[in-house]
Amino acid sequence: MDSGNPDAWRAAVRTCQSCPLLTQCRQLAQTLTTRGDGPRAMIWAGVAYDNSGSVIENLDRHRAAPIDHKRPMRIIRTGPRPLRTVSTLPAPRRHIVLGQPLKSTGTDGL
Structure with missing residues (x-):
């Protein structure tokens, strides 16, 4: 409902x-x-x-909201929450930026 027109809807x-x-x-x-x-x-x-x-x-009569006023995306869980597992090794820290090439986290040799 953020884009399109009444015919498409x-x-x-x-x-x-x-x-x-x-x-x-x-x-x-x-x-x-x-x-x-x-x-x-939607x-x-x-x-x-x-x-x-x-x-x-x-x-x-509906008008799509301008892009600047869109609400943030929400994740809706329809099932039970996943159980947390205990790991003996710490997970590597990663930072992903969309639109940018990924840089090595230093865990390539593991």
Whole structure:
């Protein structure tokens, strides 16, 4: 919902309506919404949501938020949290910067 136009959004809603997983998708969206982690700025299970997670009733009146005002991305867990494992060796520290070539961490010989 951050880009596109009403025609593209309506096409996405129609695609959702013909999906064989629509029922499961709706149940997941309802579960997440009840938990407070509802969909934001997307079309999920044939329903359009704005940046605040509210349902968009009229796609013709919705305007995408400018890029400068987008909300930060959130990671939503749908399953149990992974268990932490105890390692005998410390993990190497890494720093990844998108768009920049990676530099050696000094662990090449291990």
